[in-house]
Amino acid sequence: xxxxxxxxxxxxxxxxxxxxxxxxxxxxxxxxxxxxxxxxxxxxxxxxxxxxxxxxxxxxxxxxxxxxxxxxxxxxxxxxxxxxxxxxxxxxxxxxxxxxxxxxxxxxxxxxxxxxxxxxxxxxxxxxxxxxxxxxxxxxxxxxxxxxxxxxxxxxxxxxxxxxxxxxxxxxxxxxxxxxxxxxxxxxxxxxxxxxxxxxxxxxxxxxxxxxxxxxxxxxxxxxxxxxxxxxxxxxxxxxxxxxxxxxxxxxxxxxxxxxxxxxxxxxxxxxxxxxxxxxxxxxxxxxxxxxxxxxxxxxxxxxxxxxxxxxxxxxxxxxxxxxxxxxxxxxxxxxxxxxxxxxxxxxxxxxxxxxxxxxxxxxxxxxxxxxxxxxxxxxxxxxxxxxxxxxxxxxxxxxxxxxxxxxxxxxxxxxxxxxxxxxxxxxxxxxxxxxxxxxxxxxxxxxxxxxxxxxxxxxxxxxxxxxxxxxxxxx
Amino acid sequence: xxxxxxxxxxxxxxxxxxxxxxxxxxxxxxxxxxxxxxxxxxxxxxxxxxxxxxxxxxxxxxxxxxxxxxxxxxxxxxxxxxxxxxxxxxxxxxxxxxxxxxxxxxxxxxxxxxxxxxxxxxxxxxxxxxxxxxxxxxxxxxxxxxxxxxxxxxxxxxxxxxxxxxxxxxxxxxxxxxxxxxxxxxxxxxxxxxxxxxxxxxxxxxxxxxxxxxxxxxxxxxxxxxxxxxxxxxxxxxxxxxxxxxxxxxxxxxxxxxxxxxxxxxxxxxxxxxxxxxxxxxxxxxxxxxxxxxxxxxxxxxxxxxxxxxxxxxxxxxxxxxxxxxxxxxxxxxxxxxxxxxxxxxxxxxxxxxxxxxxxxxxxxxxxxxxxxxxxxxxxxxxxxxxxxxxxxxxxxxxxxxxxxxxxxxxxxxxxxxxxxxxxxxxxxxxxxxxxxxxxxxxxxxxxxxxxxxxxxxxxxxxxxxxxxxxxxxxx
Numbered sequence: 001x002x003x004x005x006x007x008x009x010x011x012x013x014x015x016x017x018x019x020x021x022x023x024x025x026x027x028x029x030x031x032x033x034x035x036x037x038x039x040x041x042x043x044x045x046x047x048x049x050x051x052x053x054x055x056x057x058x059x060x061x062x063x064x065x066x067x068x069x070x071x072x073x074x075x076x077x078x079x080x081x082x083x084x085x086x087x088x089x090x091x092x093x094x095x096x097x098x099x100x101x102x103x104x105x106x107x108x109x110x111x112x113x114x115x116x117x118x119x120x121x122x123x124x125x126x127x128x129x130x131x132x133x134x135x136x137x138x139x140x141x142x143x144x145x146x147x148x149x150x151x152x153x154x155x156x157x158x159x160x161x162x163x164x165x166x167x168x169x170x171x172x173x174x175x176x177x178x179x180x181x182x183x184x185x186x187x188x189x190x191x192x193x194x195x196x197x198x199x200x201x202x203x204x205x206x207x208x209x210x211x212x213x214x215x216x217x218x219x220x221x222x223x224x225x226x227x228x229x230x231x232x233x234x235x236x237x238x239x240x241x242x243x244x245x246x247x248x249x250x251x252x253x254x255x256x257x258x259x260x261x262x263x264x265x266x267x268x269x270x271x272x273x274x275x276x277x278x279x280x281x282x283x284x285x286x287x288x289x290x291x292x293x294x295x296x297x298x299x300x301x302x303x304x305x306x307x308x309x310x311x312x313x314x315x316x317x318x319x320x321x322x323x324x325x326x327x328x329x330x331x332x333x334x335x336x337x338x339x340x341x342x343x344x345x346x347x348x349x350x351x352x353x354x355x356x357x358x359x360x361x362x363x364x365x366x367x368x369x370x371x372x373x374x375x376x377x378x379x380x381x382x383x384x385x386x387x388x389x390x391x392x393x394x395x396x397x398x399x400x401x402x403x404x405x406x407x408x409x410x411x412x413x414x415x416x417x418x419x420x421x422x423x424x425x426x427x428x429x430x431x432x433x434x435x436x437x438x439x440x441x442x443x444x445x446x447x448x449x450x451x452x453x454x455x456x457x458x459x460x461x462x463x464x465x466x467x468x469x470x471x472x473x474x475x476x
Numbered sequence: 477x478x479x480x481x482x483x484x485x486x487x488x489x490x491x492x493x494x495x496x497x498x499x500x501x502x503x504x505x506x507x508x509x510x511x512x513x514x515x516x517x518x519x520x521x522x523x524x525x526x527x528x529x530x531x532x533x534x535x536x537x538x539x540x541x542x543x544x545x546x547x548x549x550x551x552x553x554x555x556x557x558x559x560x561x562x563x564x565x566x567x568x569x570x571x572x573x574x575x576x577x578x579x580x581x582x583x584x585x586x587x588x589x590x591x592x593x594x595x596x597x598x599x600x601x602x603x604x605x606x607x608x609x610x611x612x613x614x615x616x617x618x619x620x621x622x623x624x625x626x627x628x629x630x631x632x633x634x635x636x637x638x639x640x641x642x643x644x645x646x647x648x649x650x651x652x653x654x655x656x657x658x659x660x661x662x663x664x665x666x667x668x669x670x671x672x673x674x675x676x677x678x679x680x681x682x683x684x685x686x687x688x689x690x691x692x693x694x695x696x697x698x699x700x701x702x703x704x705x706x707x708x709x710x711x712x713x714x715x716x717x718x719x720x721x722x723x724x725x726x727x728x729x730x731x732x733x734x735x736x737x738x739x740x741x742x743x744x745x746x747x748x749x750x751x752x753x754x755x756x757x758x759x760x761x762x763x764x765x766x767x768x769x770x771x772x773x774x775x776x777x778x779x780x781x782x783x784x785x786x787x788x789x790x791x792x793x794x795x796x797x798x799x800x801x802x803x804x805x806x807x808x809x810x811x812x813x814x815x816x817x818x819x820x821x822x823x824x825x826x827x828x829x830x831x832x833x834x835x836x837x838x839x840x841x842x843x844x845x846x847x848x849x850x851x852x853x854x855x856x857x858x859x860x861x862x863x864x865x866x867x868x869x870x871x872x873x874x875x876x877x878x879x880x881x882x883x884x885x886x887x888x889x890x891x892x893x894x895x896x897x898x899x900x901x902x903x904x905x906x907x908x909x910x911x912x913x914x915x916x917x918x919x920x921x922x923x924x925x926x927x928x929x930x931x932x933x934x935x936x937x938x939x940x941x942x943x944x945x946x947x948x949x950x951x952x
Binding site for chain 2: 027029030031032035036037038039040043044047063064065066067068069070072075086087088089090091092093094095096097098099105106107114117118121133137138140142155157
């Protein structure tokens with residue numbers, strides 16, 4: 001693809017595939033469909049992001065653990081809905097190169113079964129509750145559909161999955177609220193907008209009571225799930241026999257929740273914050289926060305490079321991830337290169353900057369250029385980092401809000417979708433039957449409803465008084 | 477096992493199995509042999525340790541990346557010695573639950589093949605060199621021998637593997653020196669002693685030119701490999717066709733190295749630093765650095781607990797990982813519990829401490845007790861952390877040195893081994909033939925030699941002038 005021809009909104013698919021590879025996020029030439037190599041630049045952004053979530057989980061009392069990747073078949077099969085839900089996409093190990101094994105092992109597609117087998121050994125009394133654990137691991141899903149780099153893959157390399165167990169349904173419900181709060185803070189910290197919806201019953205996670213999904217809208221106006229928060233009720237507790245002795249001496253099954261986020265969040269962040277020039281990283285997750293470009297003229301080379309080195313040192317000493325581009329490319333080529341990679345601030349240093357004790361700054365989001373005195377560089381950078389972040393966040397919320405439309409009939413929903421895509425909400429009586437009919441009639445997918453948002457008007461299917469809005473659209 | 481009956485040196489195997497489980501490092505009840513659940517306490521220590529290595533690698537110019545876990549069979553099979561070396565222990569995926577796949581995939585036992593496939597795409601010119609990458613990932617080896625928790629497992633959950641590519645053999649040799657320097661710093665930072673030996677040719681890593689191993693001696697006096705540094709020469713470059721264009725326009729295969737360390741290091745650390753009461757963690761990798769034990773007497777409860785809370789807050793504000801044990805156990809039970817878990821410093825707070833504005837400190841390694849003024853707590857803790865670390869490190873070097881013995885004949889070596897075990901070094905002419913005969917005659921395993929250590933005397937097999945000492949012993 002030609003550099004000048006990138007068009008994020010009009011040709012998102014091409015934009016995305018080009019950018020994630022050209023900007024050194026991933027390499028999709030690894031010879032297995034749906035499995036990617038993460039290059040250092042992309043991996044750094046992913047790690048910085050995931051660490052924010054891990055720290056949040058710890059602040060909220062979760063502890064990090066590790067459970068094995070291979071699940072014995074008999075453990076995997078204990079909860080029937082789960083088995084059914086994942087059996088289409090789970091890889092099997094039944095041999096080594098030289099030898100057939102006595103048992104079959106499954107590559108975890110998610111870790112409920114592995115963890116809950118252990119929970120049944122760990123939990124005896126109410127004193128052992130609550131348990132709040134998480135792990136960040138690779139999981140495997142044989143996606144038969146169209147794979148997409150980072151967004152839909154067969155090896156999810158950083159699945160952050162939290163799993164909890166509680167004394168009562170009430171405690172589990174509280175935990176769901178806490179999980180939603182944590183995820184809100186996490187996506188807020190990445191400047192992403194989101195819609196939180198209760199999943200239609202017929203799409204609920206295998207083995208769960210109910211779940212909430214966080215959705216963002218991608219530049220092609222399709223909805224994408226950012227994370228999932230699931231109330232498992234007692235189904236797994238019963239399947240794995242996770243009982244505890246209550247204060248009164250009687251026994252009860254525990255109540256469980258789980259919630260997960262993956263590297264997909266970086267794919268979404270790149271898509272939502274980027275522009276026609278490429279990625280725009282918020283500074284706190286940018287692998288390189290400041291790129292210094294020397295602009296030497298004949299005779300000034302030494303002074304310019306020396307100043308670049310001085311500035312680099314100063315930035316590093318102040319904890320800023322900075323680098324100088326000393327390649328032989330022209331300044332214009334360097335601008336293009338680092339803009340594509342989303343470095344939030346560029347520092348240009350030429351002979352005039354040397355003479356005047358100034359530096360020239362260019363912020364990545366607006367490309368606005370400004371000259372500041374050397375001694376103002378650090379406070380100015382911090383100011384710019386904040387402004388860029390605020391700007392990205394504001395834009396992402398505007399994008400989400402302008403792509404959610406209300407319709408009061410099936411026909412209107414179809415018409416709006418034809419014209420504008422995005423997410424449509426329609427009044428709904430709340431019954432599964434009508435929800436499924438909305439999906440059929442509009443040929444769109446149900447994303448769920450917001451239980452706290454009262455609807456106005458009549459259910460677009462049965463005409464009875466609407467309880468909620470049912471959100472529909474096309475999903476990744 | 478009874479608490480009082482722990483004997484690290486006289487019954488190491490029992491000590492180890494008990495401690496790693498009772499101290500909440502791992503749970504070995506996961507129903508697959510050689511695969512463990514890492515509990516939060518153990519996982520934290522592991523992560524803190526591994527982060528030291530990751531930071532060191534980055535300081536030395538390595539970048540972190542991620543390569544897929546599943547390796548297509550045809551990629552895995554490209555280097556014949558490697559294939560042969562790992563085919564006995566590599567798991568295979570050839571199906572999902574519902575479907576047979578078109579190709580076979582192998583679970584990485586280590587990532588040479590995955591990475592070098594990509595290197596061949598990335599490296600064109602000398603400008604692309606050197607490449608210095610690492611990743612910390614789970615790898616899988618079907619160990620047929622006796623598995624041991626953490627030390628010999630079938631899923632290695634944190635394999636830190638670095639892989640480099642260079643223009644010349646000289647550069648690769650320099651890289652080996654750098655890797656050894658990095659590993660020395662890493663093991664030094666954990667207070668572990670080590671012996672660095674060049675591996676006997678007949679035991680060299682599949683596909684490699686030569687390698688160096690770091691060995692520690694365990695409490696049962698068997699040698700254990702802590703890490704491996706490997707010069708791969710051009711064998712993989714030839715197998716994967718990794719060529720670069722030189723400055724003069726001609727083409728050459730790259731020269732490669734790789735080096736790896738795993739969670740085994742924590743198993744060794746627990747073993748070497750521990751005592752009959754359990755683990756002793758150096759403070760910088762201790763999941764909990766200070767445990768506060770309230771010693772309330774009737775009437776003083778409120779004041780004692782308040783002071784405990786105040787001290788906890790103060791410690792946390794100063795970045796110390798601290799906790800109060802508020803369980804209903806007796807103080808004695810609490811001491812036992814946290815000593816087993818290796819918390820470096822215990823703070824006891826009783827009514828007298830409240831009255832006198834003091835705290836009572838007990839250091840885990842010597843169990844020495846001391847009373848300090850409240851305002852001296854922080855500097856005293858830092859001092860104790862340092863003293864404990866220095867003491868552990870000193871002891872570990874003493875242990876290593878006192879368990880390396882010199883013998884000047886096969887008979888003497890056998891006799892010393894019968895009496896003292898440990899590692900024996902014998903003068904050796906340097907020829908493979910004699911090295912292998914030493915192994916046979918002593919019924920011990922060859923660990924290698926130190927090329928910088930000149931031997932005195934005659935080769936114990938052929939009687940010719942000795943070039944080096946050949947180190948022998950029993951390995952994990």
